[in-house]
Amino acid sequence: MKRVYDMVIVGGGPAGLTAAIYAGRANLDVLVIEKREIGSLLIAHSIDNYPGFPEGISGRELYELKKKQALKYGVEIVEGTFLELDIFSDPKVVKTDVENYHTHTVILASGWPKNNEKKIEGEAEFVGRGVSYCATCDGAFTRNLTVGLFGQGDEVAEEALFLTRYSKEILVFAPEGELKCHEELKDALAKHDNVRIVANSKLKKIEGSNYVEKVTVKENGSERVYDLDYTFLYLGTKSSEELYAGVANLDSNGYLITGEDMKTQVEGIYAAGDIRSKLVRQVTTAVADGTVASMEATKYILKKKKEAK
Structure with missing residues (x-):
């Protein structure tokens, strides 16, 4: 309960x-x-x-x-x-x-x-065009796409699980050494082969043309670029x-x-x-x-x- x-x-x-x-x-x-x-x-x-x-x-x-x-x-x-x-x-x-x-x-x-100023470079530009704050709202648009979720907590884990109904690949970027959420949520995520946790990662930049195409992430001290079609932000930037x-x-x-x-x-x-x-x-x-x-x-x-x- x-x-x-x-x-x-x-x-x-x-x-x-x-x-x-x-x-x-x-x-x-x-x-x-x-x-x-x-x-x-x-x-x-x-x-x-x-x-x-x-x-x-x-x-x-x-x-x-x-x-x-x-x-x-x-x-x-x-x-x-x-x-x-x-x-x-x-x-x-x-x-x-x-x-x-x-x-x-x-x-x-x-x-x-x-x-309305956004903290992440590219965030404001792509809101509604690949940047979202609610997977349960926009998940249906991610069918067969590669998506990334950025943040911590039960909310991120639950949203990632919801996206398994639609998305081809789901990357969960956790800013610390692990995704912090209840164990039952971790276990549920582990059962999906298309879900991957990327630890010690911090979103730096969102890029694309008309829609989101890639993001730059600082991962374990080094910057790395990921190709993503959709990003869901749980960083308190609303x-x-x-x-x-x-x-x-x-x-x-x-x-x-x-x-x-x-x-x-x-x-x-x-x-x-x-x-x-x-x-x-x-x-x-x-x-x-x-x-x-x-x-x-x-x-x-x-x-x-x-x-x-």
């Missing part, structure tokens, strides 16, 4: 950790997904206008205090890159490069939205529009539009902090957003539990 959390929070900044503290204190089963050493709070040298610290406090100190308080209430905190949110599953599924997490509610608190368009309405700058209750247009999903469309972005306003989102999500969870009895 898959573990199902009451609440998964994407982002370990002021909004996310505040939401976690409130939900943990309410005895909910809470998971926070954060990216290591990433966030505007961590790089703040000194915060002089946060109430309760007349001498000021560094962003890192404030982060460590908030994290300690969340852990005190039993909150689980893991590192990972958020890839996708499956809003059609029940419970919902938060997909990362480490693992897929099942949950009844989600609070999106991942900070400033990503714009823009906010690509990540959240099905979850919430976005303003012209990519921020998620919510009401004062932090609710998005999808039941059970909330947004808080700098990712939300609003007038002021400060640590204090992020904390306020996290408080409201957590309290609203908690009410939603308790109502669902009562209805289920």
Whole structure:
């Protein structure tokens, strides 16, 4: 049986950790997904206008205090890159490069939205022409083609297994010494002769004419070129529009539009902090957003539990 959390929070900044503290204190089963050493709070040298610290406090100190308080209430905190949110599953599924997490509610608190600039050379140019972020969406287009998947975790393994229905050859490029996923997924992949794991590999460049034709990969310290017809990226390079368009309405700058209750247009999903469309972005306003989102999500969870009895 898959573990199902009451609440998964994407982002370990002021909004996310505040939401976690409130939900943990309410005895909910809470998971926070954060990216290591990433966030505007961590790089703040000194915060002089946060109430309760007349001498000021560094962003890192404030982060460590908030994290300690969340852990005190039993909150689980893991590192990972958020890839996708499956809003059609029940419970919902938060997909990362480490693992897929099942949950009844989600609070999106991942900070400033990503714009449409892509991190990989050639990525933006070939989106929709051999670059995809979803094998289950585009797998049918890869019939008898050679494809590559780039990333880590259960999501990559599951997507590779799906592609075995269509693709001629499937190369899974793992950035570390092995593909990190559950053992049953590894065993399932091993049963397919057309699946190959390429370890210690990092995507550097995507090239082609009208469609993707080849990629350059840094593999064990040296660059190597692979001929590929299709690439599936699980590297956290999606823009906010690509990540959240099905979850919430976005303003012209990519921020998620919510009401004062932090609710998005999808039941059970909330947004808080700098990712939300609003007038002021400060640590204090992020904390306020996290408080409201957590309290609203908690009410939603308790109502669902009562209805289920």
